[in-house]
Amino acid sequence: MRNLIRLTVALAVGGFATAALAASADDFKAAYAKAEAASKQAHAHKNEWTTTLGALKAAKAAGDAGKFDEAVKHAQEAEALANASVAQSEEQKKLWPDAVVR
Amino acid sequence: MLRKFCIAIAVVVGAAQPLSAADVNPQADAKAFKEYFTKRFSKVPLNDFVNGPYSMDEGLRKQWKAIDEFPPYEFAIEQGKQMFATPFKNGKTYADCFPDKGIGVRQNYPYFDTKSGQVITLEVAINQCREANGEKPLDYTKDDMAAVTAYMAFTSRGKPFDIKIPDDPRALAAYNNGKQYFYTRRGQLNFSCASCHVQSPGDHIRTEVLAPAYGITAALPIYRSAWGGMGTTTRRLRTCNSQVRGVPLPGGDENYRDVEYFLSYMANGLPISGPGARP
Numbered sequence: 001m002r003n004l005i006r007l008t009v010a011l012a013v014g015g016f017a018t019a020a021l022a023a024s025a026d027d028f029k030a031a032y033a034k035a036e037a038a039s040k041q042a043h044a045h046k047n048e049w050t051t052t053l054g055a056l057k058a059a060k061a062a063g064d065a066g067k068f069d070e071a072v073k074h075a076q077e078a079e080a081l082a083n084a085s086v087a088q089s090e091e092q093k094k095l096w097p098d099a100v101v102r
Numbered sequence: 103m104l105r106k107f108c109i110a111i112a113v114v115v116g117a118a119q120p121l122s123a124a125d126v127n128p129q130a131d132a133k134a135f136k137e138y139f140t141k142r143f144s145k146v147p148l149n150d151f152v153n154g155p156y157s158m159d160e161g162l163r164k165q166w167k168a169i170d171e172f173p174p175y176e177f178a179i180e181q182g183k184q185m186f187a188t189p190f191k192n193g194k195t196y197a198d199c200f201p202d203k204g205i206g207v208r209q210n211y212p213y214f215d216t217k218s219g220q221v222i223t224l225e226v227a228i229n230q231c232r233e234a235n236g237e238k239p240l241d242y243t244k245d246d247m248a249a250v251t252a253y254m255a256f257t258s259r260g261k262p263f264d265i266k267i268p269d270d271p272r273a274l275a276a277y278n279n280g281k282q283y284f285y286t287r288r289g290q291l292n293f294s295c296a297s298c299h300v301q302s303p304g305d306h307i308r309t310e311v312l313a314p315a316y317g318i319t320a321a322l323p324i325y326r327s328a329w330g331g332m333g334t335t336t337r338r339l340r341t342c343n344s345q346v347r348g349v350p351l352p353g354g355d356e357n358y359r360d361v362e363y364f365l366s367y368m369a370n371g372l373p374i375s376g377p378g379a380r381p
Contacts, residue, residue, distance in 0.1 A: 046357060048349040049290045081290070088292065096285040099296050101131075101138045 023068040031075035032059055038082035045089035052081040126278050128267050128367055135368045139316040143304070152320035152375040154313030158304035162311055166379065175252055175325040175377040178245070178332045182253025185246065190235040196250065199231030208251075208258035208374050212363045213266065214273040221276050221359040224251055225334055229354070242353025243340060248323040248332035248377075255323065255376030263320065263374065265367040276356075280364030283357045284315075289346030295361070298342075310381060317369045319362060321378030328381065335362055 023031075035056055042048045059074035139151060143158070150157040156166045186196050186204065197203035201210075211224040222230070228250055229239035240247040267273050287294045298307070299315035306312070310328075322335045333341070339358050340350035351358055 046351060046355075047288050050344065050347045050349055051290050053349060085290075088287065092286045092288070096282055096287075096294070099285040099294065099300075100281070101134050101296075101300060 023072040025063075025066075025068060028059075028063045028068045028071040028075065031072045031079070032056075032063065035059065035075040035079040035082065038079045038086065042082045042085040042089070045086060047085050047089045049081055049085045052078050052085060055081060126274055128274070128277055131281065132368050132370060135316060138300070139303075139314055143314065149373055151314055151317035152369075152372050154318060154321060154378070154380065155311035158314065159311045162381070165381075169379055173325075174327075174379050175323075175332060178249045178252040178323070178325070178377060179256045181245075182249035182251070182256075185250050186253055190232070190237050192235050194235050196228070196231055199227070199234065204254055205257045206261060208255045208376070209261040209263050210265070212359060212366055214268055214270065214276060214363070216268060216270055216273075219272045220356070221280075221363040223335065223359050223362050224254060225336060226354055226359060242336035243334055245332055248334045248337075251323045251334060252332065252377035255374055258374045259376070260373045262371050263366055263369045265363065265370055267367065276360045277364055277367065279357065280360030280362070283361040284364055289343065289348030291346040293346040295342065313380075315365065315368070317372040319366045320369055320372055321375045321380075323376060324378040324380045326380045332377070 039048065039052055039056060042052065055074050055078035059071050059078055062068070062071035062074055140146075140148065143151075146157045153163075153166075156163040189195050197205075201207055208224060211227065212221045214220075215222045225242055225247055228247065229242075232239055240250070267277055284295045287297065296315065298312045299318060303312050303314035319335065322338065323332055324338070325332050329337075336353045336358060339361070340353075343350040
């Protein structure tokens with residue numbers, strides 16, 4: 001009996017934990033929207049990275065397949081890559097003259 | 103004084119950063135560019151820079167000489183010649199759109215068009231010609247565009263680049279935008295055009311020998327063994343973008359026009375050698 005109670009408690013805790021960690025469709029939509037916004041910024045700088053588009057595509061495919069954990073992970077990766085490319089563009093606006101042959 | 107003021111305003115507005123007129127001096131840039139390459143590669147004859155990697159590597163040069171006995175771009179010249187002579191639906195031809203009927207004029211492209219305020223590359227001029235005559239523009243990267251430009255380059259071989267920057271602040275702004283594009287790092291690999299073609303010409307990236315930036319536009323369009331076919335200037339630029347994990351720009355983009363303008367101005371005096379063949 002005691003073991004049965006232990007097992008029940010363990011399964012319940014495990015279940016709650018899984019439910020708390022699993023991403024939902026809304027989580028994916030939010031993450032994807034943020035990634036898309038960052039990617040549009042990079043596009044405006046004419047400096048998108050191919051890897052950003054790859055990660056966005058992977059996020060959408062995973063989202064469409066209902067694999068929201070994976071989809072959120074790819075969307076977050078895309079957002080980070082897009083933000084890095086925007087930062088690169090901003091930085092290069094100041095740094096490019098240093099490379100000029102004089 | 104007024105000119106300097108206008109230039110300074112145009113550059114500040116165009117590039118959105120505080121550059122002074124002294125920072126935008128194409129003649130000084132070209133002099134420094136030439137000196138950099140001729141000092142670094144003092145054994146390379148001046149006009150040999152247009153041969154790109156073959157001017158840097160003796161083994162590669164021998165292969166090229168062998169390949170050039172039966173040039174892989176020859177079919178493109180023939181196709182371009184045929185396209186050039188074939189009338190559009192309205193009866194006009196490419197010859198009607200260009201000075202000297204388009205023969206022996208490659209060395210004057212790109213030029214700055216003071217009417218539109220834009221840089222006009224040879225590829226852009228070809229598409230403008232087609233559209234003005236009711237034809238669809240050609241794809242900037244594909245074989246037809248490569249064929250027409252190959253033929254036009256072939257008729258211009260040996261003629262020295264003669265790129266002009268007119269007394270127009272917009273032209274200077276375009277030149278400066280091209281210069282900025284050339285030296286700006288981009289893509290996930292954080293490379294600029296200059297990273298390979300100024301800092302590392304003659305070095306290898308995997309099996310490829312990097313070409314010097316000095317005279318790099320003279321051989322275009324090119325047959326590339328890696329492509330298994332012909333490629334235009336636009337294709338070359340788009341490939342460079344992809345290779346550093348950057349998303350290529352569309353054909354005819356302002357940045358592509360301007361960087362070709364900058365590079366071709368740097369090459370002033372060097373002979374047209376296109377169409378070329380590259381590994």
